[in-house]
Amino acid sequence: MRNQSEQFEARLVNVEIMESKSVLLQGMAGSRLPVAVAHGEGRAVFPGDGLERLRQQQQISMRYVDESGQATMRYPNNPNGSPAGITALTTTDGRVTIMMPHPERVFRNVQLSWRPADWSGEFSPWLQLFRNARNFVRTS
Secondary structure, three states: OEOOOOOOEEEEEEEEEOOOOOOOOOOOOOOEEEEEEEEOEOOOOOOOOHHHHHHHOOOEEEEEEOOOOOEOOOOOOOOOOOHHHEEEEEOOOOOOEEEOOOHHHOOEHHHOOOOOOOOOOOEOOOHHHHHHHHHHHHHO
């Protein structure tokens, strides 16, 4: 659905990677990372008990977090207004992950407008997502 702000949102936000079966996010659970967002339609809507089923099956793979690392629905930390800060979901087998942020835009540290001081070297932790994809393809 359209963002609650009713406008295109493009900025750096913080996300937390959740424990899930996502092939792309293996070994990254618990990470809190800055990532680029750029979308006008990104708000997730879950009819009935859909949100609770996703929680029970550990299909929520990423969520927007605030400065203290808590899941948030507050703008601008959650740029689309999705419930529980949800910004990525995965299938129960982990082979498909959908997300609104754009880690492909920040896999190198120089692509980030801000990063923690201890992130040195050329690549940000988001490179792991692409390494995971390559490893999965190699071993499948």
